[in-house]
Amino acid sequence: MILQALAFLIIFPLFPALLALVVKRGPLLDAVVWIGALGFAVAALTVAVGYWGSGAGLVLVPLEAPALDLLLLGLECLVLVFLFIRSLSMRSKGGWVPLLIAAQAVTVLYLDLGGALPKAVAPLALDHLGVLLLVVAGVVGALVALYAISYMKEERQHHPERPDRRGLFFFLIFLFLSAMAGIALSNSLAWLFFFWEVTTLCSYLLIRTRGDEASIKNADLALALNVLGGAFFAAGLLWLALGPGPKTGEVQALLASGRPALPVAVLLGLAGLVKSAQMPFHKWLLGAMVAPTPVSALLHASTMVKAGVFLLLRFSPLYQGTLPGQLLAGVGAVTFLLASLQAVGESDAKRVLAYSTIANLGLIVACAGIGGRDALWAGMLLVLFHAVAKGLLFLAVGSAEHRLGSRDIESMRGLLQRKRTLGTMMVIGILGMFLAPFGMLTAKWKVLEAMTAAAPLIAILVAFGSAPTLFFWAKWLGALLAVPPAPKPRLERTPPVELGVMGVLAAMTVAATLAFPAISGVMVAPYLARLFPAAPALDLMPLAAMLGVALAMLGLPLIFAASPARGQRQLAYLAGANAGHGFVNSLHEPQEARLHNYYLGSVLHPLKLDRAALWLGAGLTLAAALAGVLS
Amino acid sequence: MTPLLGALLYVVLAPVLGCLLAGADRIATARMQRRQGPPLLQPYYDLRKLMGKRGAEINGFQGYYLTGFLLFTAGAGALFFHGGDLLLVVFALTLGAVMLVMAAFSANSPYAHMGAHRELLQMLAYEPMLILTALGLYLATHSFAVSAIASAAQAPVLVLPGVFLGYLFILTIKLRKSPFDLSSSHHAHQELVRGLTVEISGGNLALVELAHWYENVLLLGILYLFLAPWGVAAALAGVALCYLLEVVVDNSSARLRWETALRSSWLVALALGGLNILLVPALQKGF
């Protein structure tokens, strides 16, 4: 029964994927996407609710199917060959990418066919961590797919000169969702590697969607770095097969082996760092912002990058209390600080969101590296809250870009007044990212509390990184909330599908905050109780205060809606020289007052953050790798 | 003192204390400038006058943001005097401060816009040290709960000299005193250096003043935590001395450029706060 359900989750999305390739466009494509997305989401939620309700712990699903293993091996080789051929034509990158791909193919064939890596007895498994990723992929994935129907239609209208590749687009989206289900449910390291590479493939092709110079260049960069990550993964598998230590093909068995499995866990953790765009591997995520909004929202904010931290969270019990674990946490914390600082200097909304994603993933990596009950609690909840809020923000920015013709934050000034609903969605997304009482803040609070005793240096880095996040979010929020004195030209209506999807995500952001204790108790606590049976109960009393704050925040507008307006509107203070909505300048001409945000270039440029990111990130990653293999 | 009583007393008495504190501040400043200064209750008269003003607002949303500012600032203080989680108090205070900044942004006027940015710069400057203060107090007393910190056996200031000094440094920013009165100066009242409240008037401005009183009592309360085990009299005397020091610094320094303010705050936070935190276990062994 379980096997059928899990298999359904992995196999079902392939049907809408192939249908999309065949149907290619029109209302039939829309129908395929609707049914595929809703079907996947319902299936994921059904499995999740069933699992949570059953109170089960770790569920291993044995499967004896050598033909399946061969099939997956064959598909993996196909994927690697495809990527190999593509990488040969890469213009900017060096020749090492095809070499690495070839090396990975050889490794995989050797390990699988040569029998050096034992076959997994139970290739699939289900536990709370996996279900968490599954639910995120299922719900957010389905919502983004629905949004994409409307968004890609508009893309078509705005850029009729580009070829209409929507069939391929949705094929890749559903293939990706299948791969994410595979990652969430795999207990076999070989299968995990396969699904991992499929996500690399999907990401590469999806970044390339628009087909212009920038897209191709950035897709190549993403491929190059993700291939490097895959090489780390393969290296881990090689170490597992050839090195000292446990010989097993299963993730759970690896975890159960304890300390001897640390080198493998660290190498696989490095693959996770690359997938989650940690420094020094973060450039590919920034470059991936050239892709259409649904790609950015789904792959590069909510789901694919979560696969990386998922792997790190999975191995966190092995990292806890070890030097490699602390170094990995250091990578995460430094990434959090430097990415947050760099976001302050950006005015392109998608780049701000990208840097923020990199930073928050860094926070989760820090949680995984340090480990322990509280840190893991915070890390898992960060996965959930970040996926929802960041997904919402990307979609809102995408819709705003189509309305405004620009995704610069300066052009979004006054958006709440100009587009009430879209503006509200964006505001809720931003609030959800940094402000109490929303989930992200609560999780960050717990991170700080968990880190202070266990790793004060990490806590200090997080404290410093916290401040710039406040700066750039408040700056953006302020631009949205500005009430422009002069009415600006009307904007087109946002398509209802887009608003609907955003509305669901916004409702989820708010509801998740209000239902925080329930979410913690159902989705996360049982997993932690199993891993840390001796730990005292989680003290969630302070959250009661937070909930009070939440209710006050939501209740305030109602009070204000009821109170009467206080009088006529005043003019802005412009030293008495107001003229219409602007002022009279020193040449006695009327001039509009134009506002521009601060980007702190004078302070940030001398810090050479890009270089610092590369050196610090590379140094810490190398140190972690060395510490791991030498342990 | 039960937690609930503490919170209630704070909500009722903090405005009174804050008002007297502000008045004493102005009198001390005046005496340092060899003049008489206003009556002690002058801030109260100012508040009542503001509440009595009639007229227009720049937009209909400021009242909402500023009520939120007052509510969450007072709420943070109430949580503090309830004995709650210190880190949550810091984040609730941040929430209130963001509401004030939003009130200024919503006005969409040049001076308010710049003032809001300068306020955000101040927040960028003091936030790390504020969080490090909470982390430091945790390391010294093994609890984030204010009730536990206040009843610690050993005065936290003994193992947290750096954090204490760092907190005093950013207290200058939080109290809006020179050399860090970049966005809401007490002395100059216009355009760039008071841009934050340029478009806020009348009853709304009264909300801001009231919230500042609540906030000042809370900030001095955090200062008190460092000295609490020495007894009420000694700790209060220490707090009063530190506040006097802030007034002296205010009167004897010129305003810094924001780049300098930002860099020096982060440097102090790192050098005094961060270093101290890393050394706390060693210092604790020493004592």
Added chain:
Amino acid sequence: MGNAMRSPWVLHYDASSCNGCDIEVLACLTPVYDAERLGIINTGNPKHADVLLITGGVNAQNTSVVENLYAQMLEPKVVVAIGACALSGGIFASCYNIRGGIDTVIPVDVYVPGCAARPQAIITGILQAVAILGAKAQGTHVPVDKAAREKVCQ
């Protein structure tokens, strides 16, 4: 005393003054005359101010500015015209660009004569204005008939 009278916040504006009266206004805020003991704060913002201290006469350029600043002040508010130029244009009254004193554009409540007006006179003027402010706040203020008012400077 009403609350408005105990906390008169001042906006100081130089319409077209030679700065002589402005320097004297500034002197009021210094330790020697210490206007703050009366609760006076020099705000630079009409939205925060109760009392508008104006020096200098009205010309074509600053007519709109004076009206603008006066309009941005919240009720109750009073205007104190300081110096001969603010009363009637003073020594520049017959110049081609000067329209006259401040009361040609906004209603003035207190006139402080002098060229330059002395700080003691300015503070007295402010206190008289503060009394009028209190009356306005309580709704008991009776505006003076302009024609019946004695002119100090011709």
